Amino acid sequence: MPDALTYILVIAFTTFLVRALPFLFIRRPITNPRLKQFLDFVPFATLAAMAFPDMVFSTGNLLSGLLGFLSAVLVALKGGGLITVAGAASLAVLIAELIL
Amino acid sequence: MKTEFQQGMKDGLPVALGYLAVSFTLGIAARRAGLTGLQAAFASLITNTSAGQFAGFTAMAAGVSLLETAVAQVVVNLRYVLMSVGLTQKVRRDASLLQRLLIAFDVTDELFALGISREGALDPRYYYGMMAVTIPNWALGTFLGTVFGALLPDILLKAVGVALYAMFIAVVVPPAKKSRPVLLVCLSAMGLSLLLHYLPFTKDLSSGLRVAIAALLVAGAAAFVFPLQKEDDHA
Numbered sequence: 001m002p003d004a005l006t007y008i009l010v011i012a013f014t015t016f017l018v019r020a021l022p023f024l025f026i027r028r029p030i031t032n033p034r035l036k037q038f039l040d041f042v043p044f045a046t047l048a049a050m051a052f053p054d055m056v057f058s059t060g061n062l063l064s065g066l067l068g069f070l071s072a073v074l075v076a077l078k079g080g081g082l083i084t085v086a087g088a089a090s091l092a093v094l095i096a097e098l099i100l
Numbered sequence: 101m102k103t104e105f106q107q108g109m110k111d112g113l114p115v116a117l118g119y120l121a122v123s124f125t126l127g128i129a130a131r132r133a134g135l136t137g138l139q140a141a142f143a144s145l146i147t148n149t150s151a152g153q154f155a156g157f158t159a160m161a162a163g164v165s166l167l168e169t170a171v172a173q174v175v176v177n178l179r180y181v182l183m184s185v186g187l188t189q190k191v192r193r194d195a196s197l198l199q200r201l202l203i204a205f206d207v208t209d210e211l212f213a214l215g216i217s218r219e220g221a222l223d224p225r226y227y228y229g230m231m232a233v234t235i236p237n238w239a240l241g242t243f244l245g246t247v248f249g250a251l252l253p254d255i256l257l258k259a260v261g262v263a264l265y266a267m268f269i270a271v272v273v274p275p276a277k278k279s280r281p282v283l284l285v286c287l288s289a290m291g292l293s294l295l296l297h298y299l300p301f302t303k304d305l306s307s308g309l310r311v312a313i314a315a316l317l318v319a320g321a322a323a324f325v326f327p328l329q330k331e332d333d334h335a
Contacts, residue, residue, distance in 0.1 A: 002166055004139050007191055009158035010166050012146040014173035015180075020204040023182035027197075029189060033283040036189075041285050043186045043216045044275065045315035045322075046179060048286035049293035050209055052197035055265035057297075059258040072266035076273035082214075083114050085273075089266035090259040097255045 064096035077078075108229020115210045115230070115267070120237040121260040122150060124252055127245020129154050133161035148206050148238055151308045155317035183212040190223045198256045199224040203237040206231045210264060217271045245261045289318040 030036050055072075056065040072093035076085045102110070123144060130140035137155070147153055155176045159169040184207050191200060203215075203224055211230050215222050276283040292314040296302040302310060 004133075004135055004160065006166065007156065007160045007169060008139065008143040008146075010170050011143065011153065011173055014149050014170045015149055015152050015177055016205060018174055018177045019180045019184050019207040020201055022181055022188050023197075023200040023204045026185060026188040028199075029193065033328050034323050037326070037328055038319050039186060039189055041282070041319035041322045042182050042315060043212070044272050044282050044285050045289040045319040046182055046186075046311060047213055047272050048289040048320070049180075049311045049314040051265050051268040051272075052152045052290035053294045053297055055262060055269075058261050058265060064258070065262070068262040068266070069269075072269040073261075073273065076270050077277070079274075080270065082267055083113075085270035086114060086118075086263040086266040089269075090263045093259045093262045094255065097258060 059093055059097065061097065061100060064093050064100060067096045068093040102151075104223040104225040105229040105232075108226040108231075110229075111214055111226075112230030112233040115214065115264070116233040116237040118179045118210070118264045118267075119234050120241040121252060121257060122240030122264060124245035125257060126150055126153055126157075127242045127247070128249055129157045130194075130242060131246045131249065133157040135160075135246060137243045137247040140246040141239045144239040144242035145171055145235065148208055148235060149177060149180075151306060167316050176306045176308045179308050179315065180207050182312060182315055183207050183209075183216075186216055187212065187222065190216055190218075190222045192223055193222050202231075203227045206214070206235065210234075210267060213268055213271045236276050278330065281322060285322045288322070289314050292318055 030039060036049075050087065052069065055069050059065040060070065068089040072085050072089040075088040080088065126144065127137075127140055130153075132145070135143070143153060143156075147156075152173055155172050156169060159172060164172075184204060187203060187207065188200070191203065195203075203222075206227070211227070211234065214230060215227055218226065258274070272282075274288050276286050293310060296305075296310040296314055305313075
């Protein structure tokens with residue numbers, strides 16, 4: 001069996017490769033309108049898909065997870081910034097977990 | 101007036117605090133894989149990915165071959181391809197290849213969220229600022245988790261874990277309020293992500309891969325369904 005350091009280097013290098021390939025191949029602004037529109041949507045689709053449903057399941061308790069998620073959405077809709085939204089979700093989960 | 105680097109450090113600070121706590125659990129997985137605190141911290145210093153490192157440490161603990169470990173890394177980390185593609189378009193046009201590769205080194209869910217939501221083009225120095233405060237904390241938390249095990253109470257880890265997810269919501273909600281297509285993209289991505297969580301076969305995939313599939317399908321469909329937007333409609 002390879003030693004720990006070899007594993008660590010393989011993990012790090014593979015991860016870097018996945019992250020770096022797009023930067024190596026795409027050096028210019030993409031001009032094709034459909035492709036550009038696709039790329040404009042990608043961040044929103046990625047972030048939304050990451051937040052839900054994983055955030056709801058992340059606490060191991062559906063109710064506290066759901067409360068955290070809903071608090072974040074509500075505070076963000078009310079115009080809350082990054083830290084306010086994150087704080088509201090944390091607080092909701094803390095309270096829910098303490099009561100439940 | 102703050103420099104780009106300083107602003108990046110400032111904006112990265114809440115993420116850094118979140119990382120410090122979340123990487124504790126990563127340290128616990130590292131300990132199970134038989135790593136020392138320094139080895140685990142080194143892994144975190146040069147990798148910066150929670151799901152990928154979890155998968156890697158688990159593979160290491162099970163004695164899986166290096167090739168299989170590498171393949172698993174690619175699969176779990178596939179969503180970073182999408183994020184990196186997004187960042188290639190966001191970064192300043194005059195950024196050098198070295199600068200781009202330095203950014204690539206630390207494409208994480210959270211730094212991507214902050215970088216992509218930055219007004220105008222992304223200055224590499226802003227990204228370095230975020231890296232400067234987040235990477236040491238990621239490594240330090242991993243170290244502490246490996247050496248001391250579950251140092252933080254479970255309830256605190258849950259609250260912090262949720263805070264990192266909440267940042268994604270904070271980033272997507274304002275543009276979704278302004279643009280109907282963006283709103284529909286977000287709702288569809290969440291719906292599909294939920295569906296993939298339960299569907300046979302896809303439910304067994306890693307969560308990172310499910311995110312990549314959902315984002316690819318939704319953004320792809322949206323690019324053709326919606327009429328072409330004007331330049332700054334939803335950028």
